[in-house]
Amino acid sequence: MAKTIPQNNRVKVIAEIANAHQGLVKKLYELVDICIDLEVDIIKLQIFKYNMIATKDYYQYHEYKELYFNNSVWKEVISYIKKNSQSKIAIDMLDEYSFELLSECLDKIDYVKITPSIFTEKTFVKKIIDLCDNIFVGIGGLSPKQVEKTLNYYNFKNKHIVLMCGFQGFPTEICDLRLEQIRYWSEKGYQVGYADHVDADDEDLSIQVPIYAIMQGARYIEKHITIDRHLKGHDYYSALEKDSFSKMLMKISAAEIIMGNKSEAVTDNEISYKKLFRYAVAKNYIKANSTLKRNDISFKRTGVEGLTEQELKKLEGRIFLSDLDRDEMLTLHNLKDK
16 A cells, blocks of 8 residues: 655645636735745645647637746746745646646655546656655545556555545535545545535535544645635635635634544543542441441542542452541552452
């Protein structure tokens, strides 16, 4: 099995800029600055060239042409992010143009994402896997059998991967969210993320779905970001504006606190709660050399932790070493074997 991308226990948030820049360099930097201000973990860029990703008869060809930036723009943006933030950088691998940029900026790009749209391009996908160590593998829209087939076919051995559930439905309908996938793949030992594309017109739901995904085991949340939803530009469907994105980040932090971690350590408040537990005390005055009997003991809240009823059962029949006044705590030091 491939390795999972190393991280601490905190959920990582990926801000997906996609084409929210509308083909304008100024807007691209404005979006990057928003991501930097929000201190997102990962900024994801969508890089392609119109005549490498599509033919002229493809219905979005002219849109792609309008959204295209040359490599020098992207290189400057990548350097800008590295210089001005702690955010990692991820790029979607969509065509040879994005691969060329990856090759030239390999030391600055931290993750790549491959999706089912290129899974059939075996030569291209293998080039990406050979070059990159940290890979988000989009599995939205695939059955478990198709995912297993893909993972088995491509050699991800010694690569760090995250399986990214979810797909873009412009926007994605609630019935297509399929959050159960997250737990399914988590239980198989994979690290899993969720790319949320629910309609952001419903801000509450758009913020809640990532929380539900985290509850299912997602360790990465990918969410589109935009400047102004009212303009309804490219990729606005599931995108949150800065204030809403910030609200989502706070909700995610709260969710992580609520969930806690797998450590056996208890919190200070949980320790304080144990003050409400009841422990063994003498029901009435007990003389030294008496035999411990259950009827001689009652259970009350005490100043310190003592013996529970379960522990007491193992001690019945032992002898008291000293007198015990009523309500005095029973401890192992009060007792000896017969």
